[in-house]
Amino acid sequence: MRKVLNILMGLLTVFSIASCNKDFLNTAPKSLYSENVVWSDPALIQTFVNNMYRGIGYSTAINFMSSFVDETDFTPDWGTVDFNKSLLTADRIPQWKDGNMHDNMLTWGNLYTQIRSCNIFFAKVGEAKFDNSLTDGKTMKDRLKGEVFFWRANYYYYLTSLFGGVPIVTKVYGLTDKFNVPRNTYEECIKFIAQDLDSAAYFLPNVQFQSGDNRGRVTKGAALSLKSRVLLYAASDLHNPSKNTAIAASHPELLGYTAEATAARWQAAKDAAKAVMDLGIYSLYKGTPDPAGNNYGDIFLLNNTSEDIFTRFFISKIGENWDAYSPGQFVGPNGYHCWGNNCPLQEFVDSYEMADGSKFDWNNAAHKANPYANRDPRFYASVLYEGASWRQRPTDVVQYDAVNKIQVGQIGNVVGGTFTMMNIGSNPASGCDTRQGQIENWNGTYSGYYMKKFIDPTVDASFFKQECPWRYIRYTEILLNYAEACIELGGAANELEAKKYINMIRSRVGMPDITDTGAALKARYRNERKIELAFEEQRFFDVRRWLIGGEAYTGGYKAQVHYIVPAGTVLTGYRKADGSTWGNPEIVKAGLTGHERVWDNKCYFFPIMRDEMNKNDKLIQNPGY
Template sequence: MNKFKKIFASTVIAGLVVASCNDDFVNTSPLDQVSETAVWTDAALAEAFVTEIYGGLQMGGFSEEMQASLTDETSFTHPGRGITTITEARSNPADIGWGQGTSATGNNRSFSWGNLYVRIRACNLALANLASPKFDNTSKIADRLKGEALFMRAYFYHQLVRVYGGVPLVNRPYALGEADYLAPRNTMQECIDFITKDCDEAATLLAGRSMASGRASQAAALALKARILTYAASDLYDVNTAKAKSLVMGAFSKPEVLAVSSGSRTERWTKAKAAAKAVLDLSGYGYALNLSAPVSAAEGTQNYMNISLSRNGGEKEMLFGRYFINAKQEDGGRQGLFNGPNGYHNWAGNAPIQHFVDDYEMMDGTKFSWSNPDQKSNPYVNRDPRFYASILYDGAPWKPRTADVASKDPANQIQTGQYELGNGSGTKTAYFGLDTRKSTVEDWNGSYTGYYMRKFIDPSPAIVDQNTWQQVPWPHLRFTEAVLNYVEACIELGEDAEARTWLNKIRFRSGMPAITESGDALRQRYRNERRIELAFEEHRYFDARRWMIAPSTLGRKANIITILGTLKPGKTVSLYKYDRDNYNYEYIVNELDPGKENRTWLDKMYFLPIHRDEMNRNKNLVQNPGY
């Protein structure tokens, strides 16, 4: 035995002797855990417990595979990840698809039944133990924590409800040894009532409190209530309307699980309107909504950037967000990498599709049309100013290229087309843009659609590639959503003048002219306005379903743009840059290769299936229709 082994053996033996002589050894508390009793008798530990509940929010909507790619906003560039399982209507109880934890980064559990119920249990534990605080509550710490737990429980339940329909409502922490843990699904009405009650109680407990960024607040609770009541009044959540518009919904034996049958829709829209107005009446929120005329196009773009980046006053829009700091490098700070152009060494993950680009109006408020020769020949001119803050298109100015690419593009313009180089009167060669899938920078990460996402990406030149992070928060709830919910309720109640007043506040901030329509025409303008204003914010997936327009929107084949730049006669170009003096540009719209993604719609997709493992665990569950 060498010297080291002798020392080690002696140390172990000595330790065993000491342990055998010390009866307290077996009663030593673990150093990496805190007992439940200790947590709820210490205000700081109780605070830590409630803070951890927010972990259920993960990265907000900033996963590598964004929910936008389940919709007619974007298409996911890379294979797999459960995206096409949903967009091609292949979801089933064994393979639900996106949102079940299938993300390459492991963060994408937005739709996970199990993950959401784990967090609901944590909320229930907090509420049970905070009912009679065992620590000094003179500063009402327990009341605030209760308010936060109630809000988070409401938030997690609202996620379950809008994905699966009515779910089992559990309002207490189950204990070991109970006779039965098998709860049936509650009705949609019971779920709506439960969520709104939690929101009301949370709003009362959090009223007047100054909350840190990223924590629940009175405003967040009221906004969540307004959202769920807006859903409850919508087509999909009304039994008669849902049955009339969908054979699958009409054939379901338990319609009360998915839709509301009691009361009138007028009553429901009235409640939704009142809930949204309660948010609008709060002071200190909202950004640039006091205008009586449109701002300039440049101001409109800047206003929208301020909101999406949550800075320069735009942070007043945020009612509840997921925040990120450089000190803790999380995937939520890598949106530039996930979605930026491959010519900047980024991954092009969620690429806008042509259907979405086409829905941005012209500056005068008219629809864009490929049948208009001027618009067809120059489609990125005079569009809604929010377009320029949301989409990177061919020729768009962007950040300085990285050092290894800078010499290829000193103009710093997005290149998503195929262009000619050489002499316009002689020999020509084909050149593929730096941000295409035939790029000389990275040919595997390029967009298939011809576009890249700009919204939510910090424009700072210092944040360029995968080695840099950003601090842009994700908006779970923002003030303008509440405004739009109010507008929608007013339209459905026939209060068109009030709806236009508030809708035009949003448009004036964006530099767009007033809407003047009434009736169904106003409804359609509103829906497009909501689509543009809330782009990529995880609304379109649910809006298209609750309005029951998914067959004609989400069910469309994704389309793309092909751009060809040909040299004008006599022009010589050896290093490409976007320049209409040198080039004629042609824009051709095609469908995305069905081998990449072949979108379709089946009515079963109005609600996702409950996973078979959950069905096997709980015999009292009823599966959703179509599965």
């Protein structure tokens, strides 16, 4: 009976509350905002735009884009091996689409979701009321319009780079609308992107540093720089009808231009890069020569440099699981209790020139005997290798390495031509940064290298996150874009102009000037771009737009490091008590078994996923899928 009375009392209480406040069921939740509220409040409109900055992620999540091309190897695999064997289908883009890393955001569905947000903004912002006060020389309304023009262009840039021509959507579709829209031509897409970027540049301030809250927002320089990149890519061989016939035989208008006009496109690319240079805002960070490479390495560790055009800032207190910004933890050596992912490949390391500007060559006895001596200073700023000095070891690892030098080798003897690893006590005589060492060996490198670029050596990455910004665009890229356009236009004057800026970049690290001409100059430029922009999300697209997939996706190589000692040697550690090694290491370029690369020309473009094809019967699939 008491239970029944309690229920009745509860119901009476509910009804009495309802009778006192008849609208309590219509109370707006405090954690959500209605559409009308958002577009009547400038602060909420800015928050809406802020979310667009998360729409493309950032490279230094757990799986770098560099591991989807010939720069690095993603140690856990998770599908990258299949990706690099060209095993892409309309049902699966291995690890890219189904992985937990930022490239999962660079997919058809996510990019169009972000574009829809941009289109909502443009449909609603005309109704919004802003005051006319100026910050960094622009009203808030104009600045936000400029930012959204930039982001819509950026999303379409990724779509066209990955898929070719895509549907240009500027209206806001609802859940009940039919979305049957054909792909626009590649040329139409590039024109649309360029127009959006021109609009962005018109509305955006030159800089957004006067107000601390606006640091990291896009600027006029960022818009013009992205236009430089877009037009450079568009002018390249992948979209040139005289070069891409084997790739774009069917529906060439979706994958490139149909009219030659190649010189005009390269001139547009040159002019776009020059427009950024003429702003007079940016310069090479410490352009004076520094053979030690610090002028280069420090760029990626400092909070602000003179060549930053568009950066994303981080604070260490923010955690986002395995999509967090924690590059030190993700790529650091396992001998520092880090995870050892995205390890440089041997073929990438081979691309670094000797300090005198000559090519590194395994057939050169001096080079082979000491492959890490006298190399381009950017190598030492970007890669950790056998014997490279690094930060203080954790306390539990000091017993294996008291001198803080990378250990990726093995110690043993050779019997009958076969290397046999020895023991140090009861443990394998293998470095503590290997997969046979004593420290979390499952996280060890397969390639014999670790990434150093971007990693703050003052932070113990096994416990703390660093706060170094990620640079989406820096001024060096613009100078390289300009040089490439000059080379492609040809002629003595253009080649001299190209070498002026290439040598300016090389001079910063004390590398000698290049003097090549013609095809040799183009090859030197391409290698220079590969090295200077290493791991910065350029190489993936460069390989495709230059139509060199067959060259880049071959092999998959590692450094095999052996110290050979006489049989019977009693090993007391990976190094001797005085810190010296057990002789000179024998370093060999060897195949990375199980991580081989295979190229299929279909992979110059991604497949449109089957679920998207099923939703829109006007879409045409890319060739090979």
